[in-house]
Amino acid sequence: MNTESWYLLLQVGLIATAGLSLAAGVISLLLGTFIGIFRVSPVAPLRVLANGYVEFFRNIPLLICLAFIFYGLPKAGITFSIFESGVIGLSVYTAAFVAEVVRAGLQSISHGQFEAARALGLSYVQMLWLVLLPQVFRIIIPPLGTIFIALVKNTSVASAIVVPELMYQAEVIAGRYFYPDVFLIAGALYLIITLPLALLVNVVEKRLLSGQRR
Secondary structure, rough: OHHHHHHHHEEEEHHHHHHHHHHHHHHHHHHHHHHHHHHHHOHHHHHHHHHHHHHHHHOOHHHHHHHHHHHHHHHHHHHHOOOHHHHHHHHHHHHHHHHHHHHHHHHHHHHHHHHHHHOOOOOOOOOOOOHHHHHHHHOOOHHHHHHHHHHHHHHHHHHHHOOOOOOHHHHHHHHHHHOOOHHHHHHHHHHHHHHOOOOOOHHHHHHHHHHHHO
C-alpha cells in the first residue's frame, strides 16, 4: 500500500477507533453502573425504567441506534457531530450490557452484606458505594472485559454514519486504490487493540483470584 493508505489507517482510522472506544467505554461504564443499580433499587419506578432501558437496547441492532442519533435526532432539532454521534450511540447501547452485568454482580452478593451495612447505620447510597460496589467490580471484571472488547469491535459499525474509524478508512482505501487486502490489515489493527485488553483482563482476574485464596 502507498503512504497515504497507511496514513489513513494508522494516523486517522486507528486513532479514531481508539478514541471512540475509550470515550464510549468510560461513558457506558458510568451510565451502565447507575442503570444496573436502578435495576435492583427498592424504588419501583426506577426499576421499571431501568428494566425497560436494558430490554430495549439489548434487543435492537446497534446500527439502528447510531442511525437514529445521527439522522433522526436532527429532525427534532438535536444535532451532534459525526464523532459525537458515534460515541453517544455506542455508549447508550453498551450501557445496557454493562447494566446487566452490574445487576448480576449486585444480586450475587450475600444478603448478610446488606444486613451488616444496615447494622452499621449506613444509608442506601453509602451501602452501595462503600460496601457493595467495590465487591461487585471485583466480581464482574471478566464479563466487563468481554463487553469492552465487543465495544472495540462494534466501533466498526460506526462507519455506517461516516465516523472516520478503521473500517471506514479501509473502505475508502479499498474503493480509491482497489486494495482488497486492506481489510486484513484493518483486522490486524483491531487485534492490536483487543488482544492487549484481553490479556489485561486475564491478568487482573488471576490476581483477584489469587488474592481471594490468600
